[in-house]
Amino acid sequence: MKSHATTLLAEVRTFRQNHPDVRYVDLIALDIPGHFYGKRYPIEMLEKVAAGSPLKLPQNAVLLGVQGGLFKIGDYCFNDGDPDANRRLVPGTLKPVSWESQPLGQMLITSDGSEAPIEFEPREVLAKVLERLQRKGIHPVVAFELEFYLFDKKLDNGLPQCARDPLSDDPDDQPNLHIERLSRFSEVLDDMAQTAKDQGIDITVITAEIGPGQFEINFGHQGDGMRAADWAALFCRSTRGVALKHGYRASFMAKPYLQFPGSGMHVHVSLYDGAGNNLLAAHQQQPLRHAVAGCLELLPHCMPIFSPNHNAFRRLGGTVNAATRASWGFEDRDACVRIPESDPRNLRIEHRLASADANPYLVLAAILVGLEHGLEAKREPIAPLNEDRTSGTDFPLEMLDAVRAMQHQPVLRDKLGAEFVDVYCENKRQDHLAFQQEIPAREYRWFL
Structure with missing residues (x-):
């Protein structure tokens, strides 16, 4: 049975073969108001992440307001040092983006299923219920x-x-x-x-x-x-x-x-x-x-x-x-x-x-x-x-x-x-x- 990393790596490599003109992939997740945040990764770096390299984004990105600003919520945002939190790639979600002027890909990322999931990340909340x-x-x-x-x-x-x-x-x-x-x-x-x-x-x-x-x-x-x-x-x-x-x-x-x-x-x-x-x-x-x-x-x-x-x-x-x-x-x-x-x-x-x-x-x-x-x-x-x-x-x-x-x-x-x-x-x-x-x-x- 293939390991999780092997399956992800195969997905990325297959995508590269099918879309050789794509140089970047948007790694995206939904914040609390329902907007996507994330990073644009070079496709070769995505292979490294799929193979097991860490994928980290600021934990407090999940807490963004509707206009993207940060609010003081308990000790989050201003008293916690704005720490990074691990994310993982969501298998099966690497797809081409056809509506941009340049070839691009996108893939969902999440903290659920990681070693330390973010308790208030929307996807993690649903994961616990399911x-x-x-x-x-x-x-x-x-x-x-x-x-x-x-x-x-x-x-x-x-x-x-x-x-x-x-x-x-x-x-x-x-x-x-x-x-x-x-x-x-x-x-x-x-x-x-x-x-x-x-x-x-x-x-x-x-x-x-x-x-x-x-x-x-x-x-x-x-x-x-x-x-x-x-x-x-x-x-x-x-x-x-x-x-x-x-x-x-x-x-x-x-x-x-x-x-x-x-x-x-x-x-x-x-x-x-x-x-x-x-x-x-x-x-x-x-x-x-x-x-x-x-x-x-x-x-x-x-x-x-x-x-x-x-x-x-x-x-x-x-x-x-x-x-x-x-x-x-x-x-x-x-x-x-x-x-x-x-x-x-x-x-x-x-x-x-x-x-x-x-x-x-x-x-x-x-x-x-x-x-x-x-x-x-x-x-x-x-x-x-x-x-x-x-x-x-x-x-x-x-x-x-x-x-x-x-x-x-x-x-x-x-x-x-x-x-x-x-x-x-x-x-x-x-x-x-x-x-x-x-x-x-x-x-x-x-x-x-």
Whole structure:
């Protein structure tokens, strides 16, 4: 059996043979706000790393704020000497980058699985949840769906402009939910889909959504939850790059327009035992009800993960299918937790609350912890929306309230890790406060 290093080295050498013009590879990882950070390595140095040479990056790179700055979080960033931390290459993720002007490669890196993983690294948080579930004989199957907007490449005084429809400059002329819009933007959408497939991502359905220039792309169901989250992260990166190549901006911003629907991250999750039996479907679907109850109980405490910034909270209670209360229902898109119609083999939940710009590793970790907690607590959920349209429990609709609700929740501290919860909450608190340190023009118009 090949060793880990031998397999990685073979992957790098095969890549070099297939892409002899590539001189550099971006080694990338997702930070807490969901942005990629990393280093650009010469391809020959990558071979050395694959063979076992150390790969180190600053530990505190994970703690970057939305704008890339560092906040004082406990002893991190300013009282710890800014130490390096080991990373490792993620096998199977070395792929060509086709949207840059020069030949380039990219490869995921992570601290999970290393000798001293970073407790608050998003990928490590998810890894711990998946490992714990596996020890319990629970095997998730996961599929992400991501909505995004296309904008014109040029901003208008800093504001986004609707994507130029090849047949009309009027956004009202774009047919909502219509197959024709897919045809009008087929050149860029086809390139996005093919580029994602070249990255190893299983792209399935493409839908024109309600907002002008808004689309949704679905991924295949994946038995490796980590890989499913990798796909969501990598898709955002490649889609932005392809859009720029075609003269557009692609944005996963949660609520770019007040008058149009926001963009969400929908996550389908089913749970199986080691023999392949659907755990949610057993005993006349009683475990499904328990799992839903657990998700709804923890949902108000996970809002900083599902709505990770000021703009994401604007999406809640929006024009279409964005709830303001924790709710569930069968075939009901107004619910936070929807149960799609399916046979017992494919019974699953669809978690619909997260914004498209949320961190996919943390979103999936939070959903799985909710399901796990529900299966353990075995409580009955509140009434589904199908029985009571007023059913639901409140959750925070403002970041500082959300952080307070998350930070001291005992189940989250236990199952996501107390160190992660503290670091994440302080990162969100500091980002929110930093966002408030600018007076917008409207404030002068109102109060000057």
